[in-house]
Amino acid sequence: MSKPRQKNPSSSQRTPSVLSPEREEELMARAAWLAYVGDMTQAQVAKHLRLTRLRVNKMLAQARAKGIVQIRINSRIAALTELEDRLCATYGLARASVVPTPPQDDMVSHAVAAAAGALLSEHITDGVSIGVGWGRTLQLSLNSVTVRPVKRMSVVSLMGGLTRGSAVNIYDLSSRLAAMFDAECFYIAAPIFADTEATRDLLLQQSMLQDAFKRAREVDIAFVSVGPLHTKSTMARIGVLTPETRASLTEAGAVGDLCGYYMNADGQLIDHPLNRRVIGLSPDALRKIKTVILAGGGPDKVTVMRAALRMGTLSAMVTDERTAEAILAGQENVLE
Template sequence: MFRGRRSTSHEDEQVDDADILASSVTSLGSRHYIDPEEQIATRAAWLYFVAGLTQAQIGKKLGINRTRVNRVLAQARDQGLVQINITGRLASCVELEDRLSQRFGLQEAVVVPTPPDQDMIPQVIATAAAAVLSQRLKNGMSVGVGWGRTLRLSIQSVPRRRLDRLSVVSLLGGLTRGSAMNPHETASHLADLLGGQCYYVAAPALTDTESTRNLLIAQPMLREIFERGAKVDLAFLSVGALTPGCTMSRVGLITRSEVDDLLRAGAVGDICAHWINVEGQLVDHPLNARAMALPPHYLKSIPCVVIASGGRTKAQVLHGVLKGGMCKVLITDEQAAKTILAMDPA
């Protein structure tokens, strides 16, 4: 791990106390394969965050244009090659953290500045979430995990270390087609990083009918997984907004007409593949009876439920999980935090 303090010119973003984790060599038997693209990304990250070069200087040194330098630095963040810890705390964020904790009885709230580029919200929240998760992981723990882009990015930034007797339990079924956000991939990646045992829900996240769901969940193997999920020490989850382009819709789990039906039923988003309203109650909709996932009411009895999500579109569903008592630790951004607090005035 490389540590360095970065102070840039006006043309580059300022980043302090950058922790750069560069793991670029993959062992293949007695040989070593080096990915050229990963090497460029790692070198660019080193030169930018540690050596203090500008993007223009890096481009000249590596023989690539500045547009590509910008792209590979973004790639380094997305792939977990770069992990950034900002030691200073913003007063405005601290105030929001205190208000959220007091209003909703949280163990902890972490609020990060909302980036100008809305597409970067999952990444900045993921960076903070990885630090919170890493601090709370202990030997002998059982960890339940959900799915989504923010969780995937978070786990990419969790440092690799071995914990004794640790288990990871997926809290919902998988997708029927390949996706980097597949719940199975999220759970297995975290288990691999920590040397833990992984337990999957060997079924789709959403069944075709309620009777199929009841038939599957009655099987001893799946019943055991859900029993494990209900008893985890820590759950690491995100939430999904309810919009035409939401994750559930993009991966083909729900249709546009089902989105409209859910909106009419009062749903504002989902947690663990279950649709809830702004007060944290399950809405009356057939999709909730088809979810192969841990029902949200079980989250209330889990000692620590960490939810990482943000952006204005997630404010209503985050308000729901907070009001419903399904969250103990919240990691979000300023924009979402202010919107949540405005929805529930003292």
């Protein structure tokens, strides 16, 4: 009589492929720790955790994307330092951070976001109040913010938001940053644009919004981005701007917005009905905040970032090398 076939011990003990979200993240963190701190190869990590090498490879990539693994390059590149110095000297900035431009255009926001999160982390201390705008780069930057115990921190939205969920909705961004530090969170609970000027004026008379704007004006740090004026912009893509409104803004000389306020290439607010309907912290109020950090990059944002610099509201910025060069060169490279 033949003996019953025995199961392969390694395959029978292999980690199940379907895990709860909590267990999956724990396993991801273990894999990242073994690979980056324990200096194991992916094959060694796979054997140690009883996983396939392919799964370990995917886990490490996800760990980077989720911010579980954060990479810091503790060295400066001379060309980037020169660009940073020129940006500070030209636009009166206290700080500029320029990162190498990645070869893929769709990765520029990721590269800028990583540096922006690191810069924001430097300003997070006990009792700090942070005002946030909205945008994809700001959302991505939270993956690179260093989480640590902080007391009496607060987060304040600097503008109204959307009436539906979105990855770039300011309410989601504000609440996520606050949750990372167990901080208080305050919203400007109103749409980014009111239907009419009269509606905007009526909303701003409400005590709830008056309190929110008071807190927004008194933040220690404002963390903002700009929006270009083209069909691929966030405002256009999520339907906040209709094609007709976008056309009229362009005709009025707008190149993009800062906290919902549209400006021309010289950094001056344009005369347009939308600027009289926006519910957000004004450029004049931003100028009074001690530290205003702008994060953004890419060829479509050159003109609007330069406009924001000319407006004189910023004290720091984070961008990529190619964008910094274009800003300083005075190039106009805006998508249509």
